[in-house]
Amino acid sequence: MIRRALGDRYEVISATSAIDALSLLNNRNVSLILLDVTMPEIDGFEFCRTIRKIEKFKEIPVIMLTAKDGLIDRAKGHMAGTNYYLTKPVDRDVLLSTIEKFI
Template sequence: MSNGTTSSPIVLALDDSLVIHQMIKRALEPGYQVITAANAVDALSIIYHQRISVLLLDVQMPDVNGLEFCRTVRSLPQFQHLPVIMVTSQDSPFDRVKGHLAGATEYLIKPFDAEQLREAVRKFIGS
C-alpha cells in the first residue's frame, strides 16, 4: 500500500452477512478502503492493527451483539471518539435509544441504499 500516495480512509464493517459485506464494499469503494469482519474477535484485532476512520456495526450477530461490541470499543480510551454507525434492521425508537446509549454515533436502517451509506460515512470522514 505504500505507493507514495495518500491512502483512502479505512471503513471497518462488522456484520455476519457476506451479502452485507458486498453491499457495503460496492457502496463505498473505491473512495474508501473497506475491511470486513464477520465476528467481534476479528473486528477487535483489526481495530488494534489498522487506522480505522469509521466502524459500521450490525446489531444482531451470533457471538457478541453489536451493542455489546460498541460498549467494548467505547470502554477503550483510544477508541472513544471513533465514529460508530449501527447498521441494523431494528428500527423501533427503543432500539435507536439502546444504540445511542451503547455509544453509536449514527444509526442506519437495513435495507439501506448505497447513497444513504455514503452520506452517513461522509459525515464523519468529510471527503
C-alpha cells in the first residue's frame, strides 16, 4: 500500500522487521521513517525509542502510521519520539501532505 501510494514521488524502502529496519538505517540515507505499531519482534513504539537513543537517527522524522487510534496509543507514540501519528486508513493526499511537512 505505501509503495503504491508514494512510489511515484519517493523512493520507498521497506523492512520486514525491526532488525531489518535498523540494518537499512545503518546502510542507507533515510529522510523519513513511516512506522507501524504492529511489527514482529518489537513494536513500533519500542523501535522508535531505540532509534531515538542513537545519535545519527535522532533527527530523522518518524511518522507513526497505524490502525491503533486510541488516545493511549497516540500518547505512547508521542512519548516514544514520533513526530506525527496517522491512523489507517489514511487518504493518500493526507499522507503526502504530512510527509512534505517533514522533508
